[in-house]
Amino acid sequence: MRLTDFWNRMYRHFGEAYAESWAKDYVLAGLGGRTVEQALAEGLSAKQVWQAVCQEVEVEPRLR
Template identity: 80%
Template sequence: MRLTEFWNRMHRHFGEVYAQSWAKDYVISGLGGRTVEQALADGVAAKQVWLAVCQVVDVDPRLR
């Protein structure tokens, strides 16, 4: 998954503004206790980060 597709899915699920805030503030244990932003900055693949997001929030199956 490309990073642009990742952010597209985040924006579609959370909305433009809340997606950025959520990615910055919400710590996900499946990402080693990191936020989305931290995990991406550390080089974790966008697909892996998206799957971790899907495990903690109820994402529309069409976006999975």
């Protein structure tokens, strides 16, 4: 998964205004206690991060 695809899915699920804030502030257990931004900055793939987001919140099947 490309990073642009990841962010498009985030925007579609959370809305453009909330997606970046959620990625910056919400700590996910599935990312080892990191936020989305921290995980991406530390080199986790966009696919791994998206899978952790999907485990944390209910995402529409078409976006999974």
